[in-house]
Amino acid sequence: MIKKISSFVEVYKSLIKIPTISSENKALDHSNKNFIDLLSNYFSDLNFSIKNYQISYTNKFNMLASIGSGTGGILLSGHSDTVDFDEKKWTKDPFTLTETNDRFYGLGTVDMKGFFAFILDVISSINIKKIIKPIYILATANEETDMSGARHFIKSTDIKPDCIIIGEPTSLKLINAHKGHVSYSIEVIGNTGHSSNPDYGVNSIEIMYHVIQALLLLKKHLKQKYRHQDFSIPYPTMNLASIHGGNAINRICSSCVLNFEIRPIPGLTLTQIEILIEEKLAFIKKKWSDNRIFIKKLFFSVPAYECSHQDNITKTIAKLCQLNRTTVNYCTEAPFLKTIAPTLILGPGSIEQAHQPDEYLEKFFIQPTKNIIGKLIHKFCY
Ligand SMILES: [Zn+2]
Incomplete structure (x- = not known):
């Protein structure tokens, strides 16, 4: 076991607390630097190496945390930014993780800063010294506006994981295609x-x-x-x-x-x-x-995306996690990340709550999500 960081809820709380709004409206747009710094510290405490990249001409950053060496492995990816919120429609503080009705409320609880709390929790509870292939964690900037974080990342990296999982809120369904x-x-x-x-x-x-x-x-x-x-x-x-x-x-x-x-x-x-x-x-x-x-x-513009169901990675993950693959109608960073490795979308919480007032994560997603992340790391890195 390596150093155990703060509890899942404490980490989740700290991630929601830092505003990371991306908006075309300059008055609402926030730098994500504080968030990326916090995330970098968490992963650094778990012995990950950190590389942060500034997106040209912006105050936005991507974080790539990695542990283990060699080729292959897995990349778990999420965007660090959220959309703006309508103050009049929120009944709770968007930046305070509020636990009630078997839900966690807050801006970014499902879309998708919360995903990093899951990753940190799983990684701090496994024996990471035994991995034989690398684990990469990517946090991108500006997904909610121009996807410049993902666009920048694919141009600046030379990593070649065996697969990429984007933890967007798919209600833990395995998504292998979306329209552009x-x-x-x-x-x-x-x-x-x-x-x-x-x-x-x-x-x-x-x-x-x-x-x-x-x-x-x-x-x-x-x-x-x-x-x-x-x-x-x-x-x-x-x-x-x-x-x-x-x-x-x-x-x-x-x-x-x-x-x-x-x-x-x-x-x-x-x-x-x-x-x-x-x-x-x-x-x-x-x-x-x-x-x-x-x-x-x-x-x-965002191209359409597909990771063919004939693809070995799609088959392997569907079987491993006992999930049927399906498609969605919203866009993600998958068409960009797919240029590096086969990419699938799979994450906790429902898209119905994304971009909505009083965004929340249903608690029943918590344990199954941790199990899935654990299985994926075991499959691709042990
Ligand atoms: Zn999202």
């Missing part, structure tokens, strides 16, 4: 003029009408051409989300903007989507040769 997400804005620029003579100008709403027709054809094409039976909606979806144009009833509309999103299934890449959009809009662009149609990506 990409969103675009299309602006059509016309020429304004008095509406009494339509020939004075170029009406951007009329051009947008053709753009929407082309996009709806693409939507149909995606539904017909791509299929993945593991998803409840087994094809890529498109949502036309908002449209704005025009400002006066007697003026020819000079600008019209449409925002839309596509959620690809595994097998449809972000590059393919871009090519398909260009193809579908080509005839409109050709007709209006004077550059009237401008497309730009909104936000940061």
